[in-house]
Structures are given as C-alpha cells and as structure tokens.
Amino acid sequence: MKTTRRLLLAAALALATLTAASVPSAVHAQVVDPLPSWNDGATKQAIRDFVQATTDRQSPDFVPPGQRIATFDQDGTLWVEQPMYSQVIYCLDRVPDLVKEKPELKDVEPFKTVLSGDKQAIAKLPWKELEKILIATLSGMSVDEFQDQVKQWLAKARDPRWKRPYTELIYQPMLEVMRFLRDKDYKTYIVTGGGQDFVRVYADRVYGVPTEQVVGTMGGTKFGYDQNGKPFLTKEPTLLLNDDKAGKPEGIHLMIGMQPYAAFGNSTGDQQMLEYTKSGDGKRLSMLVMHDDAAREYAYGPATGLPETKVGTFTQALFDEAKKDDWIVISMKKDWKRIFAFEE
C-alpha cells in the first residue's frame, strides 16, 4: 500500500512537472493534493485558499516571494508537548552527566531531587528550581559541545507513550503545510519558546528548516580562544530574548525583520504572534492547533472540557479571540486524517 501510494505520487508529480507549463494552475493543483493527511473541509480549504490568494499573480492579495514569511510555533504545534516539553526532559536527562562533571552538585537541590529519580518529587519542583537545571544544562559549554550533547540524547531518548525518538512525534499534517508553503516560495520559520540552539540541532533534518530560520529563546554566547588559539563560542547563562508571548513578535522582528503572512500556534504563548500576523495588510492566516484527540494524541484546552494545563495553555479567552478575529482553529480530531508519519 505504501509503495503503491509512493508510485502513484511519483507518477502524479512527473505528470504535473510535464504539464505544468501548458495547463492552468487550477487543473495542476488538482493533480497532487499537497495536504494528503488533512480531511477535506473548511480548515484544509482555508489553507489552500490562503496560498492561492497570496501566490497567484492575478490575485489582489498577491505577495512577492521575498515577503512570503510563515512562522510556526514548535511545542504543541509541530510536535507533541505533553506530558512535558521535550527540551525540559532533555535538561532533566542531562543531570546525571552534569553531576559526573561537577560532583559538588550531587547534594545540592534541585539536582539532588532529579538524581533521586522520584518522578512525583521531580514533577513538583517549582519553576524557580527547574530554571536552575535549565541554566546548568543549557550553558557553560561550547556551542559545539552542546550540539553533540543534544544529538546524543536525541539518538537514544524515547518518549514515555509511543516509545519513539522525540523527533518522530512530529505532526505529519503540519509538515505537509510547511512543504506546501515552501513549494510556493514561502520561507518557513520556527518561532518557539524553546531554546534556539536546541531546536537548531534537528530543525533541518526533521522539519526542513535551516538553522538561520529557527527563532527561539536566545541565550548569549561568549567568543574566546582555546589553548591552541582557535576561536570558539561558549554558551552563557544570559537571556537575550524570551521568545514567548510578546517575545514572539519581538523575536520575529529581530531575526526576520518582516511581519509574517501566516502563523501557526497552539497556546497563549502564541497569541501575540498570531495577532501580529493577522494585523498586517492583505490576506493573512493565523491558525491554532487544538488538542482534542485523546485517543490519537492528547486532549487539553477549552474545547475538551478538561482543565487547562500548564504545558500548552489554551484558554477560553484565546479560543474566543480566535473566533472573533477570524483565526482558524484546527481540530486534530476532525481535521487530521493522520497525526504521525509512523501511523499506518
């Protein structure tokens, strides 16, 4: 089945390439569905309409290629964020190696609790304590060392539910949106509250997003020389920009310098980015992924009737703003034919 589909796709693509020059684009577009993991309906159509309106030269909403910017939150928008952000798990997992390097931390909180392996106690650590772990595991090493540490973790870590590498817990429908936009000369950026250097390690391989298009929470680095006089950068414990909430449009300005035409998020952390995007002239697209599929992924947020979560907070107020300001809420349950590439 998989092979058949691939062959059909290849044939369709070849046909599309051969005929693209001679047939109208509407006919061409019907040949290959750019969003095969999306159920037909208003949500999928809204994405296609937006792309059509902003990339067709005849459209009043045509956007020149250099201005075609689309921004994607990561946690809960591109990959699974429950029960805890993957980067926080990374930081907790790093603690034993950290204590090997710095044995004096063994009896110091919060490192002591993390080393104990007591999951309930770890889950109860207040944010202030967790922050100490983040700083200790995300700074103090060279940029190259950090990249190696993250790569090693990604290769061996498995999530608790699907027992798969975290980088396989990517939403296939969102990958299709990214590819569809890139095929239409959009530049796709990740704009995440996660660490910029962390996400850069796998963004190209996993999302097709090169390092210079990853906008995240930014820490400072310090230029220096090793004992052979060779320059290198050390990750510092200084925060340049917290790329969350109001920090997202601020980070977009800093890194891109242009307002996006399309933005995708899933929580109150994305609110300002979606407002900023939607407030621009012409046709803009602001979308929110709603986690309402406990069977295939997780259910949380206002539409589920379940209590709000601290991870990926989606309040009723955000839901109301989305309805009022013509943002589109994506129902994972109704709009997505499949969620992960590994599903059959």
Next chain:
Amino acid sequence: MKTTRRLLLAAALALATLTAASVPSAVHAQVVDPLPSWNDGATKQAIRDFVQATTDRQSPDFVPPGQRIATFDQDGTLWVEQPMYSQVIYCLDRVPDLVKEKPELKDVEPFKTVLSGDKQAIAKLPWKELEKILIATLSGMSVDEFQDQVKQWLAKARDPRWKRPYTELIYQPMLEVMRFLRDKDYKTYIVTGGGQDFVRVYADRVYGVPTEQVVGTMGGTKFGYDQNGKPFLTKEPTLLLNDDKAGKPEGIHLMIGMQPYAAFGNSTGDQQMLEYTKSGDGKRLSMLVMHDDAAREYAYGPATGLPETKVGTFTQALFDEAKKDDWIVISMKKDWKRIFAFEE
C-alpha cells in the same frame, strides 16, 4: 561606451546561458568576468579560486549550498565610512526634528551643541555624549516610524565630498563579489556594527541583501497595541548585542547559527569575525579592504603611513595577523579598477 558595454555584456550572458549546459564550467567562466571592476592579479584570482574550490562538486573543498555563508562588514567594507559613519551623521541630522518633538531638549547637552551647527564643537563631543544622541534618535518610536524617518533622510541627505546620496557610495567591486557569490548559491549576509534596523531599510535595494540577512547591532523592541488595538513594536533603548569585535561571531551565531566560509572586513572591529571564519575546516576566505587610495576614496591605516583613525581602525597588528594567518588584504588602489558605480 556604456551602451556598448551593456550590449556586449548582454550578448555574453545570452551566450553563457545558451551554452552553459554543454560546455565545461572553466570555459563558461571565461565568457563573463564576474568581477569586471577588479584588476587582474592575485587578489581577484584568490576570490575566483575560493569560489571554484567550494562550489565545484569535484573539489575536495566542496561545500553544500545550505552551508555557503559569506559575511560582509558594511562601514569601510561595502561603503564609505569617512569622515564619519553614515549612521552617526543620520543621528546628528535627526536632532532638529527630535527637538521639535521634544522642545525640552533644546537647552540640554549634547543636543544644544548639535543644534548650534558648530562643526568643530560637534566633532569634539565625547563618545558618552554622542551615545545620548544615538539613543534618542534610534529608539522611542515605532519600528514603522523609524523606517520612514531613515527613508526620508536617505532620499535627501548628501555626503560632503561627492554630494551624492550615501547609498551611492557603495564599492562596486564588493557588489560584484556579493553577486558572484550569490550566483554560486552563497547566502550573503551583512554583519555590521551599525544598527540592524537602520541597515535593513536599504540593504535589499542597495546590496540585494534581504532584511533577514542583515546582522547588526541589535536593540530591543517592545510589543504593544495602539488605541485601535492594533499591535505594533516600539524601539527600546536596550542593547541586546553590540555587533562589533567579539560581538560579530556572537551575532553570526545568534542570527545564522553557522560559521561563514568567507568573510570581508576592513578594521579591528572585524578581526574576530575573520578569525572565526578562517578557523573552520576546509577552504575559507578572510579578506580585509585596505583604504590606500586618497585620490579616489580615502587613505588610512598602516600601509598608508598615516596615523590610525578612530573610524575604521586598521592597526599594524591587524595587518600582521592578516599576513600570518593567510588572510588577503585588498588594496583599493591596486586591486580595484573602479570604486563607485558612478565613475566613468
């Protein structure tokens, strides 16, 4: 003469396009000189050799397109920096309008001195005082207002020597290097001590460098809403990164996340960027523009025998490091056939 040259160039380009698929690239390269404003010689050849070595699939130093990063300092490397950085002139020129908006500054130093028009007194202002003018004219307004202010200034301001817009004082040979690299799938970045938002206003039009490829000194912005609830960003007086000296590799890591393969500078402010570039594996290119042509532009720096300047400091130590570490020093006098596009 100009028309003839353009026709010849067009014919050569057409020929190159027609035959590119069927002739070896060495022959193709001879058809059109990508660096017509450079005199033949070792410097020009070094640039061509670098491009050949890093973009030819058969070369041991081949670099995949996604990693082809080239960074260019601006002041003194891409455009004239004497007698004073253009952005500082912008800030001084803004003072009268600023005082109109804030009359209380009229009798306050250093604004009072700037308003006096006394050029000698203005030139004597210490850096601490100048900084107050920079902060007052580069922050406090919305990002859109700032862009409008810079655009208006660029349209009317003229430099004191050539009586031309500052954006015409661009070194034609360097524009050719940028285009040559881009034609070979290099991404060209500006990495400047100047303000990131300032340079972005004209970088695309003047250098063909889009806003997201301008790395400069970065100030913070603050997200907020106007009286109609529309989001906008205000330029804040906070410094996120001083993109000079060690700040250049730090800014490159922040904005690009990869080490450049080629870097171009002209002063001690570029030293760390050139070191960082040259220290990477494989073939790398670090170049320094030396201002040794008082007749056609300016002469300053160690090779001229003139005293060092505060603007664009090129010390003997930097010159020695260049020689030792195999950086290439560009002599404007010997290597450049013409300096500006407006020359006949």
